[in-house]
Amino acid sequence: QKEVEQNSGPLSVPEGAIASLNCTYSDRGSQSFFWYRQYSGKSPELIMFIYSNGDKEDGRFTAQLNKASQYVSLLIRDSQPSDSATYLCAVSLTDSWGKLQFGAGTQVVVTP
Amino acid sequence: GAVVSQHPSRVICKSGTSVKIECRSLDFQATTMFWYRQFPKQSLMLMATSNEGSKATYEQGVEKDKFLINHASLTLSTLTVTSAHPEDSSFYICSARDRRDGSNQPQHFGDGTRLSIL
Numbered sequence: 001q002k003e004v005e006q007n008s009g010p011l012s013v014p015e016g017a018i019a020s021l022n023c024t025y026s027d028r029g030s031q032s033f034f035w036y037r038q039y040s041g042k043s044p045e046l047i048m049f050i051y052s053n054g055d056k057e058d059g060r061f062t063a064q065l066n067k068a069s070q071y072v073s074l075l076i077r078d079s080q081p082s083d084s085a086t087y088l089c090a091v092s093l094t095d096s097w098g099k100l101q102f103g104a105g106t107q108v109v110v111t112p
Numbered sequence: 113g114a115v116v117s118q119h120p121s122r123v124i125c126k127s128g129t130s131v132k133i134e135c136r137s138l139d140f141q142a143t144t145m146f147w148y149r150q151f152p153k154q155s156l157m158l159m160a161t162s163n164e165g166s167k168a169t170y171e172q173g174v175e176k177d178k179f180l181i182n183h184a185s186l187t188l189s190t191l192t193v194t195s196a197h198p199e200d201s202s203f204y205i206c207s208a209r210d211r212r213d214g215s216n217q218p219q220h221f222g223d224g225t226r227l228s229i230l
Contacts, residue, residue, distance in 0.1 A: 102157075
């Protein structure tokens with residue numbers, strides 16, 4: 001059974017601080033990794049995706065990937081109340097083109 | 113670009129009714145679309161993979177006779193929940209892959225359909 005694991009939270013973060021979200025996955029052959037943000041009652045929206053080991057930065061967001069450790073993370077700098085949401089980690093599956101497996105999500109609460 | 117339109121956004125109907133949900137790629141062609149279901153406080157669970165012009169591939173535990181999927185064109189896939197019951201109440205979300213994209217590219221998600229069966 002291939003799995004994607006996330007800490008469910010809630011992760012409480014003071015406004016302006018850094019939020020750090022972690023995700024581990026079991027499928028060693030996975031090549032693509034995605035972070036989605038989902039507000040309550042809404043569809044997920046893509047924050048970032050990463051393919052290569054190392055860091056990838058986009059504005060206040062940084063994704064980090066370590067394939068050897070089967071670990072991907074997301075950092076949110078200068079957290080804002082609007083960042084309060086559930087963050088879903090998704091991993092591409094090697095056994096089927098394009099299919100994603102989602103983690104359960106980490107709820108982030110940014111407190112003013 | 114890469115807009116996926118899902119309709120309707122919300123459905124409330126009586127038990128035993130069949131409900132059709134449409135998923136359209138508005139500005140790209142999608143050979144592959146995916147249907148997900150999300151129960152409250154849970155993550156997205158893939159129900160099936162819809163390929164244009166061929167039968168859908170269902171995930172383990174998903175009843176193909178209950179959830180009918182049709183992907184008749186490169187821009188439209190439909191999910192029909194047949195004889196819906198209260199336990200089918202959920203948030204149904206589709207996503208689509210641009211046929212021009214490589215397998216590493218993100219899927220594009222619709223806004224979801226909240227289905228409530230009374």
